Amino acid sequence: MANKTTKATQDFTSIKEIRDQVVILNDGSFRAVMIASSLNFSLKSSDEQTAIIMQYQNFLNSLDFDIQIFIQSRKLDIRPYLKLIEERLKNQTNDLIKIQTREYMEFIKSFTQSTKVMTKNFFIVIPYSPPIFQDRNSLWAKLPFGRKKDRPKTDQGDDPFEENKIQLEQRMSVIEQGLSRFGVNTAILGTEELVELYFRVFNPGERDVPSAT
Numbered sequence: 001m002a003n004k005t006t007k008a009t010q011d012f013t014s015i016k017e018i019r020d021q022v023v024i025l026n027d028g029s030f031r032a033v034m035i036a037s038s039l040n041f042s043l044k045s046s047d048e049q050t051a052i053i054m055q056y057q058n059f060l061n062s063l064d065f066d067i068q069i070f071i072q073s074r075k076l077d078i079r080p081y082l083k084l085i086e087e088r089l090k091n092q093t094n095d096l097i098k099i100q101t102r103e104y105m106e107f108i109k110s111f112t113q114s115t116k117v118m119t120k121n122f123f124i125v126i127p128y129s130p131p132i133f134q135d136r137n138s139l140w141a142k143l144p145f146g147r148k149k150d151r152p153k154t155d156q157g158d159d160p161f162e163e164n165k166i167q168l169e170q171r172m173s174v175i176e177q178g179l180s181r182f183g184v185n186t187a188i189l190g191t192e193e194l195v196e197l198y199f200r201v202f203n204p205g206e207r208d209v210p211s212a213t
Helices: 046-062 077-091 095-114 160-180 191-202
Strands: 015-017 021-027 030-036 068-075 118-128 185-187
Touching: 015 068, 015 191, 021 160, 030 160, 046 160, 068 191, 077 095, 160 185
Parallel strands: none
Antiparallel strands: 015 021, 021 030, 030 118, 030 185, 068 118
16 A cells, blocks of 8 residues: 655755756755866876866856856666667668677677766756845835836846846856866756756656656
8 A cells, every 4th residue: 555645756855946947946046057078187288287277276266156066977878879779770781780780789788787887977056046135025125225116127027037047147157168268168958958967866766757848
């Protein structure tokens, strides 16, 4: 008999919604996630290593907001790659190539079963907490100097989500420019990618990721 008190995983997380490349937490704060490329630091010369360390130090010291650096290690799922090879094998007419392809697939299967092939992804989480006086029902908003008509208008109209997203995007731009100075490229995770990332974090054993829609 199932336990009626059992709760879903999302009941224990602080995520309220994932919308338009933004993670919205239960407390109303925003999060954006960027994936970053890696550097083969050991292959750099000593001068290059020193320059990278100094640039990274300057980057961290230039930030006036917190960030979280998250490294994700997980076993490589080879099944999509094998499926792709199988599809190409069906269209192959050369018998010799067919034999070699099947042998290659068997090698890949046996190798990945006997050896843990891991992948590493590097993520940067950028936070933004909207000011509490932004709430139209707050005491600040009811005061004469806190009324909307006294605040500068934006191109986004009255939507607080868009206004807050602009502030978050400005922080993402700072991260992108800072990391690019020492050769680290970044990309913003979209809504579907955010859903997949958080789903795999909270459900490491699951393979089928639900859709964001």
